[in-house]
Amino acid sequence: MKRKLGALEKVDADLPNLQHKIRNDPSSYQDDFVNQYSQYSSLYELFLSSPTTTDDTGLVRLRDLIDFVSHVADCYPSITTGFASDLTRLLELHHATLEAELRDKIVTSLVLLRRKEVIDSNTLLNTLWPLLISTPSKSLRALLFQKILSDLRTSNSKTTNHKLNRSVQTTCYNIIASDPASPKGLWAAKLTRELWRRQVWSDAKAVSIMEIAALSQDAKVVAGGVRFFLGGDQEREEAADEDSDNEGGIDMRQLKHQAGINKKSAKRDKELRAAAAKVKRNQEKKNAPHPLNFSALHLLHDPQGFAEKLFAQHLQPSQPKVRLNLEQKLLVLNLVSRLVGLHKLTLIPLYSYFIKFLTPRQPSVTGFLASLAQASHSLVPPDVLDPLVQKIANEFVSEAAASEVASAGLNGIREVCVRQPLAMNETLLQDLVQYRKSKDKGVQMAARGLLSLYREVGAEMLRKRDRGRDAALKLRSKDGDGGLDRRFGQVDEGGIEGLDLLEKWKEEQGLDEDEEEAKGWENWDAESDSSESGGGWVNVE
Amino acid sequence: MGSSAKKKREKKSDFKKTKLKVGKARPKNTNATDTSLAAKSIILKQQSLSETSRDATALFHHNLSLVSSSNAKQRENALQYLTTACVTAGKEGLPQSAGAIVAKAQPYLLDGDKNVRQQVLKLLKALPAGEIGPLDQILLYTKAGMVHLADDIKLFSLDVMDWLLHTNAEAVMACPGGWMKTLRTFQNLLSWHGGQMANGAVANGKWSATKTASNKLGSNKLLVHQLGTLANLLAIGLTAPPVDPLAAAKRAAQRFPLHQLDAHLVSKKSNPFAYLNLFGAVRDVESEVYDDADERIAVFRELGLLETFSEGAREAKKEAGEVGRAASGVEKALRLAEVG
Numbered sequence: 001m002k003r004k005l006g007a008l009e010k011v012d013a014d015l016p017n018l019q020h021k022i023r024n025d026p027s028s029y030q031d032d033f034v035n036q037y038s039q040y041s042s043l044y045e046l047f048l049s050s051p052t053t054t055d056d057t058g059l060v061r062l063r064d065l066i067d068f069v070s071h072v073a074d075c076y077p078s079i080t081t082g083f084a085s086d087l088t089r090l091l092e093l094h095h096a097t098l099e100a101e102l103r104d105k106i107v108t109s110l111v112l113l114r115r116k117e118v119i120d121s122n123t124l125l126n127t128l129w130p131l132l133i134s135t136p137s138k139s140l141r142a143l144l145f146q147k148i149l150s151d152l153r154t155s156n157s158k159t160t161n162h163k164l165n166r167s168v169q170t171t172c173y174n175i176i177a178s179d180p181a182s183p184k185g186l187w188a189a190k191l192t193r194e195l196w197r198r199q200v201w202s203d204a205k206a207v208s209i210m211e212i213a214a215l216s217q218d219a220k221v222v223a224g225g226v227r228f229f230l231g232g233d234q235e236r237e238e239a240a241d242e243d244s245d246n247e248g249g250i251d252m253r254q255l256k257h258q259a260g261i262n263k264k265s266a267k268r269d270k271e272l273r274a275a276a277a278k279v280k281r282n283q284e285k286k287n288a289p290h291p292l293n294f295s296a297l298h299l300l301h302d303p304q305g306f307a308e309k310l311f312a313q314h315l316q317p318s319q320p321k322v323r324l325n326l327e328q329k330l331l332v333l334n335l336v337s338r339l340v341g342l343h344k345l346t347l348i349p350l351y352s353y354f355i356k357f358l359t360p361r362q363p364s365v366t367g368f369l370a371s372l373a374q375a376s377h378s379l380v381p382p383d384v385l386d387p388l389v390q391k392i393a394n395e396f397v398s399e400a401a402a403s404e405v406a407s408a409g410l411n412g413i414r415e416v417c418v419r420q421p422l423a424m425n426e427t428l429l430q431d432l433v434q435y436r437k438s439k440d441k442g443v444q445m446a447a448r449g450l451l452s453l454y455r456e457v458g459a460e461m462l463r464k465r466d467r468g469r470d471a472a473l474k475l476r477s478k479d480g481d482g483g484l485d486r487r488f489g490q491v492d493e494g495g496i497e498g499l500d501l502l503e504k505w506k507e508e509q510g511l512d513e514d515e516e517e518a519k520g521w522e523n524w525d526a527e528s529d530s531s532e533s534g535g536g537w538v539n540v541e
Numbered sequence: 542m543g544s545s546a547k548k549k550r551e552k553k554s555d556f557k558k559t560k561l562k563v564g565k566a567r568p569k570n571t572n573a574t575d576t577s578l579a580a581k582s583i584i585l586k587q588q589s590l591s592e593t594s595r596d597a598t599a600l601f602h603h604n605l606s607l608v609s610s611s612n613a614k615q616r617e618n619a620l621q622y623l624t625t626a627c628v629t630a631g632k633e634g635l636p637q638s639a640g641a642i643v644a645k646a647q648p649y650l651l652d653g654d655k656n657v658r659q660q661v662l663k664l665l666k667a668l669p670a671g672e673i674g675p676l677d678q679i680l681l682y683t684k685a686g687m688v689h690l691a692d693d694i695k696l697f698s699l700d701v702m703d704w705l706l707h708t709n710a711e712a713v714m715a716c717p718g719g720w721m722k723t724l725r726t727f728q729n730l731l732s733w734h735g736g737q738m739a740n741g742a743v744a745n746g747k748w749s750a751t752k753t754a755s756n757k758l759g760s761n762k763l764l765v766h767q768l769g770t771l772a773n774l775l776a777i778g779l780t781a782p783p784v785d786p787l788a789a790a791k792r793a794a795q796r797f798p799l800h801q802l803d804a805h806l807v808s809k810k811s812n813p814f815a816y817l818n819l820f821g822a823v824r825d826v827e828s829e830v831y832d833d834a835d836e837r838i839a840v841f842r843e844l845g846l847l848e849t850f851s852e853g854a855r856e857a858k859k860e861a862g863e864v865g866r867a868a869s870g871v872e873k874a875l876r877l878a879e880v881g
Contacts, residue, residue: 042685365564408563
């Protein structure tokens with residue numbers, strides 16, 4: 001808010017001018033500074049006792065004085081020793097009642113003092129963080145969050161400041177863990193997500209913070225935690241991409257052409273050279289090796305337990321502790337199924353949960369179908385998935401249903417069967433494959449997809465004429481085998497590639513295998529022999 | 542002309558059926574009408590058109606709120622009205638207590654406009670002295686004014702200080718920090734730090750000149766006033782009130798069966814145990830309350846202020862004229878501290 005400067009102010013209280021002079025020559029303006037500082041102290045005491053006083057009366061405002069002192073505080077460290085603690089005290093006691101501008105000014109002054117290394121990061125964060133959690137003012141919260149974030153980023157810019165990171169991470173963890181039902185944990189979750197996005201915190205501890213955020217009892221915190229796991233890496237890539245795109249678009253050829261046409265001057269020369277350097281820097285950045293970053297899902301410390309807890313807490317009970325709306329439930333379900341699919345976990349109650357939701361009239365049913373597909377993998381028992389496939393087939397895929405519905409159903413079934421082919425039985429399969437004759441393109445393609453999948457995987461379930469040429473040939477050749485050579489849970493034997501080549505090489509070398517082995521066993525106790533035959537007992541004292 | 546591609550497209554879109562999206566809500570049909578309504582009304586501010594003028598209390602409150610207006614002239618008028626109202630209040634008393642009026646008016650002791658400041662002082666003088674209540678805040682504002690950067694405000698706040706000492710000296714001493722902090726303020730103002738600041742110091746290899754005490758030629762009015770007020774403060778602070786040995790005996794005789802009645806009566810003033818500072822923050826030496834003159838003398842000497850002040854007064858006395866006379870007044874007051 002601009003104010004008209006009175007005449008007196010321009011002469012006696014011209015703080016910016018004085019600031020500039022002090023920067024150039026601190027010792028000669030010490031008296032002036034002491035005057036200003038004593039003025040600040042007396043106004044400060046006033047505010048300490050009655051914080052609701054308006055700041056705007058009179059010529060000199062407290063906020064201008066605070067601004068001035070914080071800018072030159074590092075020139076007079078002996079006089080301003082108590083300055084930072086004064087400010088923290090004022091904030092702690094009266095942050096709710098102070099005027100907005102004064103309060104914001106105090107916060108920015110504290111950050112400035114941190115920048116000038118008058119106070120350290122820990123003190124600053126210990127002041128700002130409790131304020132962030134407890135203040136009722138929206139604008140102050142936004143300001144504090146931004147300042148905390150930028151402070152953490154600058155502390156980590158040159159090298160990772162492990163100590164600071166650890167302490168802040170512990171604070172965040174404790175906030176969420178100590179009171180799961182409070183909405184204050186949202187700030188810890190927000191901070192962690194933002195720092196993960198910027199790749200400042202990319203370790204397992206940050207992931208554990210988001211883990212308990214997802215298991216907390218406040219809807220917003222849960223949503224924040226789950227979103228982190230679902231979209232974390234995507235956000236990171238987007239952030240990296242947008243950073244690089246900003247610098248793009250320098251066309252060196254065009255610039256050189258312009259330089260040739262325009263008037264030559266030192267300034268234009270400098271600009272051209274700067275543009276060339278920028279392009280070179282971008283190239284180097286692109287070619288630099290990407291720092292190793294594990295996805296959040298891989299850094300989880302106990303995925304089976306986490307998935308179980310998530311499911312048990314948020315989805316399974318009919319009266320969960322946290323009321324989630326459909327969209328949030330879908331998010332949680334998506335996360336659980338992704339975990340199950342990624343780590344091949346076993347979570348049997350999950351599949352019966354789906355049955356209720358697989359109807360065409362269910363809002364966001366395609367999301368449910370996608371989660372189901374994610375959650376199925378080769379170690380899921382087929383009799384668990386069977387009723388699900390039946391339900392989808394009954395509800396979605398029929399002549400009466402709209403063609404989009406039918407194609408959605410067929411695609412869903414195909415996705416499940418890709419991951420667990422044993423979930424299907426013969427009659428159903430043969431029935432579904434008939435749909436490839438339907439008039440609608442979508443349904444046709446979906447049915448054909450199912451057919452080609454089973455031609456590859458389990459052709460003997462199909463009718464003879466649907467099997468196709470390659471599959472039929474294979475079946476006839478491996479006659480005793482039975483086409484569906486996968487039983488549930490069967491896993492290929494592992495082996496080292498090229499082991500037989502080693503044998504071949506040994507033969508070529510003319511070495512006899514058996515002799516080779518015997519020689520290898522000869523001196524196995526050689527060391528112990530020599531020590532006994534050496535001297536007598538060696539006294540080690 | 543032949544039908545253009547655009548026309549063909551438009552005709553086709555009339556008959557197109559929107560594709561069903563599985564699991565999403567059906568889109569609203571194009572002939573749906575929105576029947577929600579919001580009532581609007583125009584509100585005019587009411588102006589009171591009554592013929593009788595407002596009564597005194599209403600006017601008083603109105604003016605009290607006008608004190609915080611942004612127009613300097615309006616502030617001055619409002620304060621003037623309040624002053625006359627207080628003077629003519631008589632026995633009915635004021636619509637607001639004196640404490641509330643003071644709380645409203647005291648920030649304007651530091652106001653930029655000269656007339657406003659003068660009016661505030663007149664208002665404070667017009668209020669009945671006993672009812673103003675604790676003087677902490679006024680004292681803080683006065684001290685802030687004394688170290689203010691504008692000379693006008695400095696001069697003015699010395700006037701306020703004089704008035705405070707004249708009317709309410711005991712109350713001033715009873716404020717936390719009333720004695721020591723005020724002395725410190727004076728010390729900083731006059732730069733009597735006892736030889737810590739050497740002239741022409743060489744620091745960091747750069748020579749820089751320090752300012753001397755007398756800034757401008759011929760404008761020593763401020764310095765004279767400061768020394769005068771300081772002398773006043775010291776005189777009041779370091780003298781013990783005259784003790785009347787017979788008064789206590791007389792009072793005891795009057796109430797013969799009862800003994801030490803004053804200690805057992807319920808106190809008439811509010812917050813009688815404020816001096817114990819039971820629930821407040823810990824106070825350091827400077828912000829303690831020093832009720833007794835002996836205590837004040839003791840603290841004065843303890844912190845070495847006696848020497849620094851004497852030296853400063855001696856230096857000031859060397860400059861002849863008004864300044865010298867004022868300085869000798871200070872010296873006289875300091876002599877009270879040397880005794881005993």
